[in-house]
Amino acid sequence: xxxxGGSLDELEIQIILALQKDxxxxxxxxxxxxxxxxxxxxxxxxxxTQQGVLKLExxxxxFAMSNKVAAILGINLKRSRHAGAAKKIMALPNVNAVWVxxxxxxxxxxxxxxxxxxxxxxxxEEELRNIEGIEAIETHIMLHSDSKYFKISPPAGSx
Numbered sequence: 067x068x069x070x071g072g073s074l075d076e077l078e079i080q081i082i083l084a085l086q087k088d089x090x091x092x093x094x095x096x097x098x099x100x101x102x103x104x105x106x107x108x109x110x111x112x113x114x115t116q117q118g119v120l121k122l123e124x125x126x127x128x129f130a131m132s133n134k135v136a137a138i139l140g141i142n143l144k145r146s147r148h149a150g151a152a153k154k155i156m157a158l159p160n161v162n163a164v165w166v167x168x169x170x171x172x173x174x175x176x177x178x179x180x181x182x183x184x185x186x187x188x189x190x191e192e193e194l195r196n197i198e199g200i201e202a203i204e205t206h207i208m209l210h211s212d213s214k215y216f217k218i219s220p221p222a223g224s225x
Contacts, residue, residue: 074119077102081110082120089122125215128178128208135185136162136178136208136216139194140171144201148172151199158193159219160184171204178216 074082077100084096093107100107114120128134143151148166155175156164162176179185188194189203208214 077106078110078114081107082114085111085120085122123217126218127214128216129210133180134178134216135180135182136176136211136214137185138206138208139175139177139189140204140206141173141175141194141200142170142202143172143199145199147199151197154197155194158188160188160193162216176216178218 080100081096084091084099093111094104097104097107111120111122115122126134128136141151141155152164152166152173155161155173160177160179162178164176165174166172167174177185177188179188185205185207189205194200194203
């Protein structure tokens with residue numbers, strides 16, 4: 067059963083590990099390897115997805131493309147409205163991930179843009195400028211990663 071006591075069971079862990087290795091692997095081949103029915107794998111994946119435990123999505127390696135700039139932004143807020151600010155920031159184009167944290171920064175944000183100019187516009191001229199309560203932003207440009215993949219935003223004007 068999924069998330070008994072808030073934990074994954076062994077079958078769920080094995081299914082997730084198989085999908086982490088190859089997200090395009092068929093449920094049939096995963097089921098065969100694990101010795102269970104294909105419907106069992108499908109049901110477990112669907113349940114974990116519906117519960118917000120598992121998300122299957124396509125991501126890109128920004129370091130394999132010449133026209134992408136990845137950055138992590140450390141943000142401090144004027145007031146303790148972390149949840150509202152995080153939700154607004156996550157809805158912005160080019161935002162890959164948002165974390166509410168403890169420590170030096172209230173929120174960390176991952177962004178992927180097409181250029182340094184676009185990053186500058188995102189931070190100072192458009193998107194983040196419109197989020198109320200931001201006191202300070204520290205920007206860290208990512209130079210390389212062998213493990214980080216990002217969502218891409220649709221081109222401006224497309225649906």
